[in-house]
Amino acid sequence: MTTAPESPRLALKAPPLSRLHEWVVTVDHKKLGLMYITSGLLFFIIGGLEATMMRWQLAWSDMGVVMPDEFNRLFTMHGTTMVFLVGMPILLGSANYLVPLMIGTRDLAFPRLNAFGFWLFLFGGLLLYFSYFGGQGLYGMGSAPDVGWFAYAPLTERTFSRGHSTDYWILGLLVSGFGSIATGINLVATILCMRCKGMSLMKMPIFVWIMLIDAILVVIAMPPLAASQVMLLFDRSLGAHFFDVQGGGSAVLWQNLFWFFGHPEVYILILPAFAFVSEIIPVFCRKVLFGYPLMVAATVAIGFISLGVWVHHMFAVGLSPAVNTAFMASTMLIAVPTGIKMFNWVATMYGGKIRLHTPMLFSLGFLVQFLFGGLTGIMLAVVPFDWQVSDSYFVVGHFHYVLFGGLVFTIFAAIYYWFPKVSGKMLSERIGKWHFWTLFIGFNLTFAPMHVSGMLGMPRRIYTYHADRGWEIWNLISSIGVLFQIIGVLFFAWNLLRSLKKGKPAGDDPWDAWTLEWSTPSPPPAWNFDVDPEVRSRRPLWDKKHPEDPDWKYE
Amino acid sequence: MDQQHQSEQHPVELPCPCAGPLIAAFGVTFMFAGIVTTWSVAIVGLSFALAGAVHWWREVLPDPREYEPVIDTHPDAIEARIGQVGRLMAQPTHRARIPLEIHPYSAGVVGGIIGGVAMAVVALIGSLASHGSLWYAVNVLAGTILPSIGDMDQTALSAFHGGALAVGLGIHIVMSLFIGLVYGVIMPLVPRWPLFWAAIIMPAIWCGLTLASLSVINPALEMHIEWGWFIGAQVAFGLACGAWIVKSEKISTMQNWSYLERLGMDSPGVPGMQAEDES
Amino acid sequence: MSTIDTNAALPELAPVHNLPKGKLGVSLLILSEIFFFGTLIAVYLFYIGKDLSGPYPQDVLDPPFAAPTWAPMAVSFNSIFLLTSSIWIWLAVKALEQGAMARFTLFWALTIAFGGVFLAGTGFEWYGLIAEDGLWLNTNLFGSCFFTLVGFHAAHVTIGLLLMTIVLVLTLCGYNHQRHAGKVDLLSWYWHFVDGVWIFVFTVVYIIGYYG
Structure with a gap:
């Protein structure tokens, strides 16, 4: 099969300024998706550098690489960046790019709102980082936010957080949060209003189903955060008393409000990981996804239950045993649908002709690491155990296994899988494997020892520790792992830039895949489909490739 | 195209x-x-x-x-490749072991009730014998949920507490039914002597787990348990519940019937049919 | 397997029930607003009776079931204006759907007027609370919660009034036609939502908060 000739629009290179103009005024879902993902990756580098500074500081006892107050800013900005400026844009961007292609339509339901959402996210992120320059305030005491990514009251009150750093945290996230809500609404409307002929709800690719639930969670979970941030802003700028303990306010209320957003938020972040691997694993095992209806049901269940588990972040606060027990039970309950998904992925691989290309390698890495992170999550759901390790490095290890070992690994899997579609060029498999193995080794070197240092009692967020605690060796291993991770990310960057210039041409369908996006040219033109697609099963391209045994006979 | x-x-x-x-x-x-x-x-x-x-x-x-774009790029045609679809076939050496016959779930439920009664009788006798009060065992059982029980002294534990009776009764009924069901499901799977497993092995596992973990979960409670009677009550449950389940009539599952058999065809000699003597 | 006739007729396409995107979009916006106001209302309920110092709601708020007085208008009387405006906007949209432009303009202007009366009433009430009773966001918890919750509702009323005024101006300039009824209807959904939220805000602030 020959590859599509390079489009004449691309061959004629417009002058840089007009190309820039074309990108900033675009309302095209593919361009916006790419801008989302690109800015997410750039913020990923910034957040990674912040983490590197922290690991350097903690590599041995009594180091002096950064000062304590700078360390506070580093972990605050690292957490905030990774959740709001890396996870969110990459998930919204990939949904932006792929959902219309997968459901056979030309754009999102509200293309201009989509552009508005993206720019709000980007400007919100920039506003947050502007705090490094503008956060001094009246007392010259601020800089970047330094109150932790969940900004616990009353530390955020004016008395304790002088200057404007916390205000920038509020405003930056508020602005980018509005953008996320707008794009969430847009995605739900697109999926429910614009599917192509024949694509009933149960014939949607599983990716689209998961993104639908994800977008609904965004629409539901972000407004409570916005409301709480507005209240905090009123506390700080107008002297209200919501979280001001001296004025009768409640610090625990902030925790409740924040985690009512925060726990759905971590499911908002991990659901796209499920979406990516649910598309990738079947293609690289040459089998249909095992248990599609159950996968959908499990996704809906996760969406529901995730709204009712937030107190497990607050077990150490001292709420009543009844409350703790109830939330312990609901937290354990969420392991059931998640376990169903794990078994479905494994069952998909069972008996398949597995091709160990880079996307599959990253997906396998996800399965192993997410399982590990999920199991420590069940440990942490047990209240007495949580009391022992709450706010320790055990928790840090746990959620990095879920969000880094889970989400980030699948983001890389997704990039290796869909990059040929997006750019028309293959990424190098050789460099890709180097990327995977260095990152895999580096990741586990960094985060597995954190479980040990946490059990040994090392609290999170400390900027250094004395030599007599026995924590040095574990921290040193963690920090050495960072070197491997940096090498891995450099491999990735090199692969990306090199393949954009001289990668092997990909053709329309390099992986012999089955969803609609692979029936468009690579890169897809602005109009996506010459002919409005018609769909009779969950794998429309399979039906065309294997007309003697099409899927619609079985669904 | x-x-x-x-x-x-x-x-x-x-x-x-x-x-x-x-x-x-x-x-x-x-x-x-x-x-x-x-x-x-x-x-x-x-x-x-x-x-x-x-x-x-x-x-x-x-x-x-x-605007209407100029349609100047077209996707490649998708070629059909006939005859390349494989099938997953279950191998004779497949590792799945599925019980051909199971006890009905109702046997598990009834067994749980009978076992629960037997267990309660033994536990109450034990309570009466060692502390002279029927309520001691009830209170200790309720202590698995009610934290206040752990703080009581021996005399308070021997007294009657309405709340503890309700909670203890609830725990006992739920656990009896649940474990009875588990017995019903597991017993067809255990090798050789089901009653031995039901009356000895499973209570041993359960008691061992409790013994090992109670000091962590509820140390106060650990001091009040009479281990001899506790083990006796578990064995009574296992014996009564297991006996009932073993006595019940098994029903066969369709799990590994062949396709022909599920269709209701009766044709000995066709590969994949179950041998007659297994039913 | 390969002997199966590949040219066999394809099955019928499954029916696809795509929803109207404008209505779904506004419904989702309202859903997210419900969670926004839900948070503020939950916080209000949480802080009822937890003030360390006065003024307390019983001292300064209008009793909900007293006879209406004129200055400032009792809130319950004032609320009737807001709730009634929902009827006017419903009639206006029906008129637009039938192409009766004059009737539409009349009812639309009535909606704006009734919404405006409500907003003015809130303004009077706030003036009294701030200037005479000395209650503001920083006075106590009641002040913080009251001005935030009622203020956000008033802000939503204001946005609704602005958008409706734009539609009114466009109508008077002759840009609005029967075929835009769908879009105008969406604006009316938003207005119904703002009215609906007020029922909850009123219940929480002026009944539960007053007697609680």
């Missing part, structure tokens, strides 16, 4: 590029930034936001502005 349908298609229309959202988003950000800088920043932001919004609305009202 679908090209012949193209004439029936609607014309391809795409939304025109629009700077409104960018300008509006910029303005909104500046409006918020005005809160932490000065009011003039907010004014600038407001004017940008309004300009962007007007630009945007003029783009979509009364009807969204669209």
Whole structure:
């Protein structure tokens, strides 16, 4: 099969300024998706550098690489960046790019709102980082936010957080949060209003189903955060008393409000990981996804239950045993649908002709690491155990296994899988494997020892520790792992830039895949489909490739 | 190829590029930034936001502005490859072991009730024998949920507590039914002497687990348990429940019937049919 | 397997029930607003009776079931204006759907007027609370919660009034036609939502908060 000739629009290179103009005024879902993902990756580098500074500081006892107050800013900005400026844009961007292609339509339901959402996210992120320059305030005491990514009251009150750093945290996230809500609404409307002929709800690719639930969670979970941030802003700028303990306010209320957003938020972040691997694993095992209806049901269940588990972040606060027990039970309950998904992925691989290309390698890495992170999550759901390790490095290890070992690994899997579609060029498999193995080794070197240092009692967020605690060796291993991770990310960057210039041409369908996006040219033109697609099963391209045994006979 | 349908298609229309959202988003950000800088920043932001919004609305009202792109790239045709589809076949050496016959679930439930009664009798006798009070065992059982019980002394534990009776009864009924069900499901799977497993091995596992973990879960409770009677009560449950389940009539499952058998065809000699003597 | 006739007729396409995107979009916006106001209302309920110092709601708020007085208008009387405006906007949209432009303009202007009366009433009430009773966001918890919750509702009323005024101006300039009824209807959904939220805000602030 020959590859599509390079489009004449691309061959004629417009002058840089007009190309820039074309990108900033675009309302095209593919361009916006790419801008989302690109800015997410750039913020990923910034957040990674912040983490590197922290690991350097903690590599041995009594180091002096950064000062304590700078360390506070580093972990605050690292957490905030990774959740709001890396996870969110990459998930919204990939949904932006792929959902219309997968459901056979030309754009999102509200293309201009989509552009508005993206720019709000980007400007919100920039506003947050502007705090490094503008956060001094009246007392010259601020800089970047330094109150932790969940900004616990009353530390955020004016008395304790002088200057404007916390205000920038509020405003930056508020602005980018509005953008996320707008794009969430847009995605739900697109999926429910614009599917192509024949694509009933149960014939949607599983990716689209998961993104639908994800977008609904965004629409539901972000407004409570916005409301709480507005209240905090009123506390700080107008002297209200919501979280001001001296004025009768409640610090625990902030925790409740924040985690009512925060726990759905971590499911908002991990659901796209499920979406990516649910598309990738079947293609690289040459089998249909095992248990599609159950996968959908499990996704809906996760969406529901995730709204009712937030107190497990607050077990150490001292709420009543009844409350703790109830939330312990609901937290354990969420392991059931998640376990169903794990078994479905494994069952998909069972008996398949597995091709160990880079996307599959990253997906396998996800399965192993997410399982590990999920199991420590069940440990942490047990209240007495949580009391022992709450706010320790055990928790840090746990959620990095879920969000880094889970989400980030699948983001890389997704990039290796869909990059040929997006750019028309293959990424190098050789460099890709180097990327995977260095990152895999580096990741586990960094985060597995954190479980040990946490059990040994090392609290999170400390900027250094004395030599007599026995924590040095574990921290040193963690920090050495960072070197491997940096090498891995450099491999990735090199692969990306090199393949954009001289990668092997990909053709329309390099992986012999089955969803609609692979029936468009690579890169897809602005109009996506010459002919409005018609769909009779969950794998429309399979039906065309294997007309003697099409899927619609079985669904 | 679908090209012949193209004439029936609607014309391809795409939304025109629009700077409104960018300008509006910029303005909104500046409006918020005005809160932490000065009011003039907010004014600038407001004017940008309004300009962007007007630009945007003029783009979509009364009807969204669209353009027809020049369709100059086409996807490759998708080739059909006949005869390349394989099938997963279950091998004779497949590791799955599925019970051909199971006890009905009702046997598990009834067994749980009978076992629960037997267990209660033994536990109450033990309570009466060692502390001279029927309520001691009930209170200790309720202590697995009610934290206040752990703090009681021996005399308080021997007294009657209405709440503890309700909770203890609830735990006992739920656990008896649940474990009875588990017995019903597991017993067809255990090798050789089901009753031995039910009356000895499973209580041993359960008691061992409790012994090992109780000091962590509820140390106060651990001091009050009479281990001899506790083990006796577990064995009584296992014996009564297991005996009932073993006595019940097994029903066969369709799990590994062949396709022909599920269709209801009776044709000995066809490969994959179950041997007659197994039923 | 390969002997199966590959040219066998394809099955019918499954029916696809795509929803109207404008209505779904506004419904989702309302859903997210419900969670926004839900948070503020939950916080209000949480802080009822937890003030360390006065003024307390019983001292300064209008009793909900007292006879209406004129200055400032009792809130319950004032609320009737807001709730009634929902009827006017419903009639206006029906008129637009039938193409009766004059009737539409009349009812639309009535909606704006009734919404405006409500907003003015809130303004009077706030003036009294701030200037006479000395209650503001920083006075106590009641002040913080009251001005935030009622203020956000008033802000939503204001946005609704602005948008409706734009539609009114466009109508008077002759740009509005029967075929835009769908879009105008969406605006009315938003207005119904703002009215609906007020029922909850009123219950929480002026009944539960007053007697609680």
